[in-house]
Structure formats: C-alpha cells, structure tokens
C-alpha cells in the first residue's frame with residue numbers, strides 16, 4: 001500500500017500542476033485498509049454508498065475527511081450531513097435543496113461540487129454543461145451550501161488518451177465559472193481522474209483525483 005501511494009504521489013509530481021488533493025477511494029476496502037491508508041498520511045477518503053460509509057463510520061480513524069463521491073439519494077442526505085467533508089456528486093437541484101435543508105437543520109455549511117455529465121452519456125449522472133449557468137445561479141441562493149468546484153467521470157475508454165478532450169473541456173468550464181464570481185460559488189476544486197485516466201486528467205488541470213484501484217491493488 002505504501003509503495004502504491006508513493007507511486008501515485010510521484011505521478012502527481014510528474015503530471016500535476018501545483019497543489020493536487022489525492023482522495024483515496026475506499027468504497028471496496030475494509031475498515032482496516034482504510035485506516036492503514038489514513039495512517040500513511042492520506043486523510044481524504046472517498047465513499048460512494050451511504051450504507052457502507054455508515055457501517056465503517058464509528059471506527060474510522062478520526063483524522064479523516066470524508067468525501068462522498070457516488071450518486072446520493074435525497075432520503076439519505078440526513079444520514080451523512082454531520083460527517084461529510086465534501087460532496088462531489090451533486091447532480092440535481094432537488095438534491096442540492098435537500099442538502100441545503102439538512103445543513104440548515106444541523107447548523108452546517110456544506111461544501112459541494114457540481115457533477116457534470118460532460119460526455120452526455122445516457123447512463124451517467126450529472127448536469128449538462130448547458131445547464132450549469134442556471135444551476136450555479138440557483139445554488140448560489142442556498143445559504144447553507146458552498147460550491148467549491150466541479151466533478152466529472154470520464155467515459156471508459158480502452159485508451160485513456162481518448163478522454164483527454166473531456167478533461168480539457170471541464171477545465172475550460174472551471175476557468176469560465178471561476179471568473180463569474182457568483183455568491184457562494186468558489187471554483188477551488190476540479191475533481192477528475194481515476195485509476196485509468198488520472199495522469200491525463202492531471203495534465204489537463206485536475207487538482208483533485210479520486211483513486212481506488214491504484215492505491216489498494
């Protein structure tokens with residue numbers, strides 16, 4: 001695990017631009033593996049199922065920041081609202097409203113990313129890029145949410161080079177909205193890149209990668 005981590009960190013140094021946050025995706029991992037990774041210094045852990053997260057939660061090392069990266073059902077928001085550090089996968093306005101409502105209830109301001117279905121895939125969640133302006137201006141009105149950036153999942157290609165154009169498009173959107181200066185909207189994190197394609201995502205300007213397989217194999 002330590003060697004895997006050193007390898008990914010070397011790749012970040014080689015391909016990344018500036019500060020990059022590594023989120024260790026622990027969705028298929030045991031609690032022990034998760035805590036080992038945290039002990040190695042990776043505090044950012046990503047889970048994609050509420051149920052799995054809740055099972056592990058009581059025994060996760062306290063030095064952790066929990067990222068929620070999977071599709072989030074509205075009726076589960078209340079279960080994670082007090083522990084989540086960043087929700088990457090806000091993919092509908094109804095979900096944003098529910099996160100805002102629950103955040104208000106517990107007295108938190110929740111950091112979120114807006115998920116973009118950049119390749120317009122049928123089977124993927126996320127907003128279409130054409131809707132982003134309207135979505136961001138509405139989320140900007142929700143007082144207990146703070147948009148910290150954008151998230152995407154690239155289509156799965158045999159050759160990850162084929163995903164480069166989508167990463168590039170995301171970086172253009174990220175820079176565009178960073179300059180619009182909406183209330184409550186800060187374009188701080190561009191969350192893109194998984195085991196298959198993170199080097200290319202980094203080259204194209206990702207500053208937050210979500211890695212499972214390459215760390216835990």
Ligand SMILES: *Cc1c(COP(=O)(O)O)cnc(C)c1O
Pocket residue numbers: 025027048069070153194195196210211212213214
């Ligand atoms: C599982 C998952 C990852 C990590 O995938 P790997 O290919 O194992 O690195 C990243 N992001 C999301 C949203 C995931 O569900």
